[in-house]
Amino acid sequence: MNERELIEHIRQLTQPSGNGLIQGIGDDCAVIEKDRETVWLLTMDTLIESVHFNCTWHPPELLGRKAVAVNISDIAAMGGRPLFVLLSLGLPVGFSTNWTSQLMRGITNACAEQGCLLIGGDTVCSPAGVHLTLTVIGEMRKEQVLYRHGAEIDDVVWVSGPLGWSAAGLSLLQAGNVADDPQWQQLIQTHLTPQPRTKLGQLLAETGLVHAMMDMSDGLATDLAHICGQSGVGATIKAHLLPGGSALVVAGELLGQDPLTWMVSGGEDYELLFTSAETDSETLQRLVAEQGLTVHPIGTIRQGQGLRLIRSSMVEENISFQGFDHFKKGERSCTGTNAGSG
Ligand SMILES: Nc1ncnc2c1ncn2[C@@H]1O[C@H](COP(=O)(O)OP(=O)(O)O)[C@@H](O)[C@H]1O
Ligand SMILES: Cc1ncc(C[n+]2csc(CCOP(=O)(O)OP(=O)(O)O)c2C)c(N)n1
């Protein structure tokens, strides 16, 4: 069973409604009725040493910032405003006080910059490595919430920024000796401290022009496949429209890796991915530009199912769910050593 199948299995075991629940398992946040006009948004994400970060290259302050950013990104993905954070901290015996206070400086500064309050959590000993789990609570107007479902045939598919930078930055850090070169700093910084698109998410929700939205953590191939699956549609993406940039191409040449693979299935972009009617494209781009922000059209929603990538050679390829999956065969991060393995 892979990660997606396991989450679907858990979803089928749960109650879909009650207690004011509007959206349970399956979107970036759970959505719960707060009052007639507003909803609560709740989300949780974990970062685990050796799976999500490596302490040899990840400065603790930036790790703290990243832990907040990847969680707040899920609030941005609904169009909401983050308010409160809960932090569960798992540290090995004999943890460094200096390392931990830098981590906490990153967490508290990032919370303050996003206007949210750290209000509680838990602190435990970990038998292996550092574990960081955050819960973020946000709010927004009920009628403006943007779900993964809702994409319509002939919609334009948009992304809020460059793809593949984080994956390229990670490859450069893993390669070791090249990482100090100034030409790679944008790629590396994107990996070490992604920026949640909170302002853009709220703006897009307010326009009322967006049909479906999510944030990108597992790579376009998997994340857009979620929007398609939940909307009952397919999509076609054009490789030459994907925003990448020259540093990605040069890094690919240096490391012998394909920049398109980073852009499509690398993951950890934390950009917003959304769809809107073709006839609203100009208005949408104008409203976004007025706030000093940018968005890029990358393809089209179509009838049917599955996600197709059109390469420059005009060859079409099905790339559905080819992004990151914690338990996918060949994904090296977890080796079972306990009762849960096998
Ligand atoms: N162990 C779990 N128990 C209940 N719900 C889960 C579990 N793991 C993930 N989910 C839910 O499944 C959905 C997809 O999760 P995930 O792929 O991690 O989304 P995201 O990329 O937005 O973090 C979310 O709604 C999340 O809350
Ligand atoms: C040491 C290390 N190895 C590999 C990766 C790459 N990586 C780890 S998790 C992940 C995907 C995103 O994490 P996930 O836990 O799936 O977040 P979610 O989709 O729940 O938001 C990627 C690309 C990394 N960041 N660090």
Ligand SMILES: [Mg+2]
């Ligand atoms: Mg998650």
